[in-house]
Amino acid sequence: MNHRYNRRKFIGAAGAGIAGVLGGPWLGAAAAAEGEVPDLVVFNAKVYTVDSRAPKAEAFAVKASKFVAVGTTEDIKSLIGKGTQTYDAKQMTIVPGFIDCHNHAGGDTLLFEVIVGNPYVVEFVTIASIIEKLRVKAQATPPGTWVDGYFFDDTKVKDNRQLNVHDLDQVSKDHPVAVHHRGGHTSYYNSKALELADVNKKTPNPPGGTFDRDTNGELNGRVTDRARSVFNKAGKRTTYTQEQTEQRGRDGLAYISKQFVRYGLTSVHHEGGDLFALQQVRARGELLHRVSYEASGKVLEAMISSGIETGFGDEWIRLGATSEHAVDGSFSERTMALSQPYAGISPPYKGNVTETQDDLNAWVERVHRADIQVNCHANGDVAIDMVLTAVERAQRLHPRTDARPKITHCTLINDDLLRRIKALGVVPAPFTSYAYYNSDKFHFYGEEMMKHCMAFRSFLDAGVQVAAGSDFSPGPFDPRMGIQGMVTRTGWNGETWGANQKISREEALRVNTLNGAYNSHEEAIKGSITPGKLADFVVLADDLHTVDQETIKDIEIVRTVVGGNTVYQA
Numbered sequence: 001m002n003h004r005y006n007r008r009k010f011i012g013a014a015g016a017g018i019a020g021v022l023g024g025p026w027l028g029a030a031a032a033a034e035g036e037v038p039d040l041v042v043f044n045a046k047v048y049t050v051d052s053r054a055p056k057a058e059a060f061a062v063k064a065s066k067f068v069a070v071g072t073t074e075d076i077k078s079l080i081g082k083g084t085q086t087y088d089a090k091q092m093t094i095v096p097g098f099i100d101c102h103n104h105a106g107g108d109t110l111l112f113e114v115i116v117g118n119p120y121v122v123e124f125v126t127i128a129s130i131i132e133k134l135r136v137k138a139q140a141t142p143p144g145t146w147v148d149g150y151f152f153d154d155t156k157v158k159d160n161r162q163l164n165v166h167d168l169d170q171v172s173k174d175h176p177v178a179v180h181h182r183g184g185h186t187s188y189y190n191s192k193a194l195e196l197a198d199v200n201k202k203t204p205n206p207p208g209g210t211f212d213r214d215t216n217g218e219l220n221g222r223v224t225d226r227a228r229s230v231f232n233k234a235g236k237r238t239t240y241t242q243e244q245t246e247q248r249g250r251d252g253l254a255y256i257s258k259q260f261v262r263y264g265l266t267s268v269h270h271e272g273g274d275l276f277a278l279q280q281v282r283a284r285g286e287l288l289h290r291v292s293y294e295a296s297g298k299v300l301e302a303m304i305s306s307g308i309e310t311g312f313g314d315e316w317i318r319l320g321a322t323s324e325h326a327v328d329g330s331f332s333e334r335t336m337a338l339s340q341p342y343a344g345i346s347p348p349y350k351g352n353v354t355e356t357q358d359d360l361n362a363w364v365e366r367v368h369r370a371d372i373q374v375n376c377h378a379n380g381d382v383a384i385d386m387v388l389t390a391v392e393r394a395q396r397l398h399p400r401t402d403a404r405p406k407i408t409h410c411t412l413i414n415d416d417l418l419r420r421i422k423a424l425g426v427v428p429a430p431f432t433s434y435a436y437y438n439s440d441k442f443h444f445y446g447e448e449m450m451k452h453c454m455a456f457r458s459f460l461d462a463g464v465q466v467a468a469g470s471d472f473s474p475g476p477f478d479p480r481m482g483i484q485g486m487v488t489r490t491g492w493n494g495e496t497w498g499a500n501q502k503i504s505r506e507e508a509l510r511v512n513t514l515n516g517a518y519n520s521h522e523e524a525i526k527g528s529i530t531p532g533k534l535a536d537f538v539v540l541a542d543d544l545h546t547v548d549q550e551t552i553k554d555i556e557i558v559r560t561v562v563g564g565n566t567v568y569q570a
């Protein structure tokens with residue numbers, strides 16, 4: 001290959017110049033003083049910096065967990081001094097650490113619960129295998145106590161039919177049994193569960209949810225969105241002591257952190273979770289990735305009442321936007337709120353709106369006034385419109401600059417919504433791995449609608465800072481799978497949906513790195529390989545810009561580095 005990289009050497013004064021350009025509140029004196037010896041020098045690499053001022057480089061130096069110089073192998077090697085660690089990348093590719101802006105980080109579920117589907121990759125399972133796993137659990141569970149299965153995916157079933165109440169009755173007639181869709185908006189129950197919750201064929205659907213029925217009008221066991229709340233008080237739940245709960249929380253977080261860095265994720269936005277456990281895991285040195293913590297409930301109330309704003313914390317655990325305030329149902333489970341009815345469903349069904357406009361307005365205004373970054377879950381065009389209406393109202397009442405209201409998913413847009421998103425400076429975090437992983441579900445929506453779903457092309461063309469949000473557990477969090485789907489819009493089954501929304505590999509890399517940093521107001525300290533920024537990067541065995549685009553998801557992650565420290569090595 002010829003040498004087309006920028007030969008400018010970013011050290012010393014040059015670094016300070018960049019700090020000036022970025023001008024972020026957290027960026028101090030950027031580069032190490034001239035003559036200071038770096039801790040680490042990486043050279044002989046194909047570095048894609050995601051810094052538009054110097055997009056390619058061969059080498060960089062790290063000091064005190066930050067990049068201090070980026071340039072050619074020759075220049076950077078000249079900085080090596082006594083005690084400098086060196087890493088010859090042997091022409092492998094290096095990119096900034098990946099950032100996932102929406103993740104439920106459910107490590108405790110993965111570690112301790114019955115997993116009935118594959119959380120990480122496309123894999124088909126049998127209904128028999130689900131029944132068997134739950135039977136084993138039921139045998140070790142007292143009658144009357146819930147038996148739950150997780151990570152079910154209704155389109156990854158070999159039997160090629162829906163899971164139903166009769167299947168789950170085979171698990172047990174004495175235990176309430178639930179299988180939860182990985183999408184998080186639908187669950188399947190056995191007869192005992194329905195009985196304990198006092199749900200029968202005459203029970204009407206509550207607002208924002210459904211008790212689904214078969215063609216004879218009998219309950220089929222599938223229950224959507226808000227209708228599931230009746231099961232909260234039914235039956236007994238396995239209980240844990242305070243100590244056990246805390247232990248599970250810590251173990252779960254330490255476990256998921258290992259999984260994240262295995263896939264090259266160096267920063268993840270956590271949907272809630274135990275903030276105390278997170279700090280303990282960090283104190284023990286078991287937190288390997290950086291966390292933007294998205295608060296709800298008690299923590300959010302405490303923030304509001306004590307005047308703690310978004311941005312509080314440090315580069316390891318920082319309070320980010322709120323957790324996703326749900327306004328509608330799910331894209332993958334086909335309950336999102338649409339302006340047009342779903343095809344082929346009678347009576348006509350337009351999805352679930354799970355919040356009134358008045359309640360939403362009040363919530364958004366309250367959070368916005370507290371200088372906390374608003375974050376709403378909205379998939380369908382109806383729900384996105386509601387969020388924008390609430391944010392427009394809050395901005396009128398209490399104008400704030402650079403508020404970056406976040407819309408998690410922001411799946412189905414149109415020109416009018418896009419215009420309003422741009423005008424408000426909304427930061428959307430659409431599904432990433434879905435284009436590949438969920439291509440078997442898009443026929444429910446059809447090509448015309450899919451042209452406007454997960455609209456990365458439209459967002460980038462409009463100048464919207466769109467980021468990546470895997471929504472794990474609903475979506476696998478592998479950023480390679482996400483990038484491949486954004487570039488090809490082709491799924492595991494070979495189907496391509498909404499090809500008009502394809503973006504380039506360079507753009508997909510930016511969406512998964514720098515735009516993720518922007519999503520949490522942290523673009524001045526991470527998201528690109530730039531002097532002064534945190535030294536978070538990933539070494540890839542192949543060049544994601546040149547491999548066959550259908551194999552991006554298979555590129556080996558050789559090493560993940562956070563703050564200059566290797567946290568994963570193949």
Ligand SMILES: [Zn+2]
Nearest residue numbers: 102271324471
């Ligand atoms: Zn979510």
